[in-house]
Amino acid sequence: MRELDGNAMAGDLREIFAFDVTVARYTCAGCGDGGAIAQLMLWGQEMGHVARCPHCEDVVMRLVHGPDRVYLDLRGAVRLELPLAGV
Amino acid sequence: MGIISRGFGGRRRESVPGLPPGQYLTHDFPVLSAGPTPRIPLDRWSFTITTETGGKKSWNWSEFTALPHDDVTVDIHCVTKWSKLGTTWRGVSLDTLLADVETAADYTMVHSFGGYTTNVPLEDLLDGKAWIAYKFDGEDLEPEHGGPARMLVPHLYFWKSAKWVNGLEMINEDEPGFWEAAGYHIYGDPWLEQRYQGD
Numbered sequence: 054m055r056e057l058d059g060n061a062m063a064g065d066l067r068e069i070f071a072f073d074v075t076v077a078r079y080t081c082a083g084c085g086d087g088g089a090i091a092q093l094m095l096w097g098q099e100m101g102h103v104a105r106c107p108h109c110e111d112v113v114m115r116l117v118h119g120p121d122r123v124y125l126d127l128r129g130a131v132r133l134e135l136p137l138a139g140v
Numbered sequence: 141m142g143i144i145s146r147g148f149g150g151r152r153r154e155s156v157p158g159l160p161p162g163q164y165l166t167h168d169f170p171v172l173s174a175g176p177t178p179r180i181p182l183d184r185w186s187f188t189i190t191t192e193t194g195g196k197k198s199w200n201w202s203e204f205t206a207l208p209h210d211d212v213t214v215d216i217h218c219v220t221k222w223s224k225l226g227t228t229w230r231g232v233s234l235d236t237l238l239a240d241v242e243t244a245a246d247y248t249m250v251h252s253f254g255g256y257t258t259n260v261p262l263e264d265l266l267d268g269k270a271w272i273a274y275k276f277d278g279e280d281l282e283p284e285h286g287g288p289a290r291m292l293v294p295h296l297y298f299w300k301s302a303k304w305v306n307g308l309e310m311i312n313e314d315e316p317g318f319w320e321a322a323g324y325h326i327y328g329d330p331w332l333e334q335r336y337q338g339d
Contacts, residue, residue: 097173
């Protein structure tokens with residue numbers, strides 16, 4: 054069920070990365086469109102986050118939270134662009 | 141007196157027959173979707189079986205619903221821990237659909253409108269264990285629950301029962317589908333609690 058956007062992944066992503074990935078820019082592997090992770094359309098929160106491109110609806114990112122590990126599948130993103138702190 | 145209380149949120153599940161470990165009973169039918177719900181007009185619906193050598197066998201809606209059907213009552217178990225017992229469905233058995241399909245493959249990939257996939261060993265689709273279902277509880281299957289037709293493989297976690305199914309591909313080697321590639325178990329037996337990779 055889609056009720057949220059990519060900002061709702063911030064907590065889970067902070068367990069993986071040492072910075073706020075929702076401000077990173079993605080490039081969609083499906084259509085080449087880009088934007089901030091926070092702008093992705095979020096589905097399927099019960100089994101895991103399915104973040105889809107708002108332009109073509111292809112899956113850019115999947116994040117599954119198991120009991121003792123987090124799985125992050127990024128095959129739908131050809132690039133992540135991350136701002137460096139203090140630069 | 142015990143020190144640890146289960147609290148008000150604890151659900152009793154020890155005494156319910158038919159309930160796999162770690163599951164709780166629900167009487168609702170929760171809707172889980174990994175994307176937008178496709179609306180498929182029946183005149184554009186088709187189901188295609190593709191063999192490992194590229195052979196194809198297809199049915200349109202009228203051909204599909206003219207096939208012999210089964211009315212089945214089964215328990216379903218979602219990996220998010222709800223189970224619903226005694227659900228009633230009408231569908232076409234995979235035994236019927238695969239009867240004239242020649243294949244030496246041991247595995248299948250289920251495909252759906254919208255791009256969803258899930259992998260199931262071929263033997264788990266045979267001998268009365270799986271159906272393409274098009275009615276639930278006596279009514280046409282709602283789009284939110286996978287209509288016009290969905291896979292029904294009740295002995296595996298329900299993510300294997302793909303909604304909006306449109307094809308079955310025979311494959312020689314097991315490959316992960318949509319959720320399996322993202323951390324869920326490659327097989328998904330609820331009685332063994334095969335929820336995640338490594339379980």
